[in-house]
Amino acid sequence: MTRLAHLAIAVRDLAGAVRVYTEALGLSLAGEETLPEEGVRIAFLEAGGVRVELLESLGPETPVGRFLARRGEGIHHVAFYVDDLDAALARARERGLQPAGSPRRGAEGHRIAFLHPSGSHGVLVELIQAS
């Protein structure tokens, strides 16, 4: 069963965005993490069993930095939990979706992979196998 894990929003000012999503919109801040290898600092917000992640780039030449330069602030990707990452990737590929990069370890040590938005109607999809 595929279930929504989080949606991630690229922002220019992490502290300001955390204030909006907690004080103005009522989500709860659950923690923050810096992933230097992804070039991103993340604030995790609880939204009732799923998370909203706010992403601030660590520099212009990172994936989130390039996204912000090209598209501006907004939703960067949507992540789903799957039971078996390799089986989920094989099924997606069989139906014409293209991986974006190779499977790797993401936040909290989970195995993750991305699918290119061209196959999923404009949405960059992350698949996560909970470890």
Add this chain to the structure above:
Amino acid sequence: MTRLAHLAIAVRDLAGAVRVYTEALGLSLAGEETLPEEGVRIAFLEAGGVRVELLESLGPETPVGRFLARRGEGIHHVAFYVDDLDAALARARERGLQPAGSPRRGAEGHRIAFLHPSGSHGVLVELIQAS
């Protein structure tokens, strides 16, 4: 407590998008609904307690039709459940967020309101008071 209700994806071809999100990505189709007053046909997908909604416009001069012309396919808005819509709107406005249109009835008869993306870091936010 604010909790994620759904995320909505604007698509050009509802049947094709339903096939991708069910067959390739493993979500379950829960139903479809046409809202002529919003100019949209919606497919509801279950994703583990939250929903993914696929939105197909009923014409170019609808909100989703204009979004598709301007931005292409992709995430259109994110919806959160709140306990009290009027209190949530008042809190958001106090902190500088702007309503987009007036509160009204949305899918399934719930009272809903939208907040302009300029205040929420590029994300069109829908607030829903479950009826």
